[in-house]
Amino acid sequence: MITVTAFRWVPPFAQGQVRDLRVRWALEEAGLKYETRLLEQGDQNTPEYRALQPFGQVPIIEEDGQVLFESGAIVLHIGEKSEALLPKDGPARARATQWLIAALNSIEPHVQNFAILDAFYGDQEWAKLRRRGPRRSPCNSWPGWPSIWARSPIWTETVSPPAT
Ligand SMILES: N[C@@H](CCC(=O)N[C@@H](CS)C(=O)NCC(=O)O)C(=O)O
Numbered sequence: 132m133i134t135v136t137a138f139r140w141v142p143p144f145a146q147g148q149v150r151d152l153r154v155r156w157a158l159e160e161a162g163l164k165y166e167t168r169l170l171e172q173g174d175q176n177t178p179e180y181r182a183l184q185p186f187g188q189v190p191i192i193e194e195d196g197q198v199l200f201e202s203g204a205i206v207l208h209i210g211e212k213s214e215a216l217l218p219k220d221g222p223a224r225a226r227a228t229q230w231l232i233a234a235l236n237s238i239e240p241h242v243q244n245f246a247i248l249d250a251f252y253g254d255q256e257w258a259k260l261r262r263r264g265p266r267r268s269p270c271n272s273w274p275g276w277p278s279i280w281a282r283s284p285i286w287t288e289t290v291s292p293p294a295t
Contacts, residue, residue, distance in 0.1 A: 132166055133158065134193045136184075139169040144250045150202045151190035157206045161213035168193075203235045 135158070137151035151167075158165045174180055175187040184191045184200040191200045192208075199205050210217025210227070218224050245262070252258035 132194070133163060134166045134168050136168045136170055136180075136189045136191050138175075138189060139171055148246070149189065153202050154190045154192065154205050154209070157209040157216060161209050161216055163209065163212060165192075203231060206231065 135151055135154050137155075138149060141149055155165070155167075170180070170189065175184070175189065181187055183193075183198050186200075188200070190202055190205065191198055192205050199208055207217070207228070217227050248258045248262055
């Protein structure tokens with residue numbers, strides 16, 4: 132049986148956003164049974180948990196004595212068990228992996244930036260100024276993000292896009 136860790140409680144702004152969701156979602160899509168191990172606040176920093184997840188974060192999965200952390204790695208691992216998620220054939224498999232990496236590497240950092248600005252610093256002037264120029268980073272701009280945003284109801288419900 133697969134066990135996934137999650138927090139028993141998170142503040143309202145984080146509800147539905149915690150990264151165990153993507154693992155549970157993949158497990159549901161794959162039709163795999165799993166159990167949830169709910170952590171109390173602070174449990175993530177115990178030596179026992181840190182030995183499993185060195186950064187003190189959720190999620191991890193445990194299965195037959197094997198432990199995995201990092202939601203992307205976990206979702207890939209689940210994909211190996213379900214062709215609905217990760218096709219066996221070369222090009223389709225490469226495309227699925229491409230989108231997984233894009234979600235983690237090209238999209239999530241930007242969305243997280245906005246979420247942090249809004250959730251923690253929304254009333255501060257510097258945050259309002261920062262929000263106006265979010266497209267530039269040291270390596271790239273992201274000209275495609277408004278259209279991607281518009282097509283993604285989950286994001287538009289949770290983090291409002293910046294003014295263009
Ligand atoms: N890159 C990690 C990030 C995991 C992560 O940031 N988890 C957050 C919840 S979404 C966490 O456990 N935070 C608790 C803490 O940092 O104390 C992954 O994708 O698994």
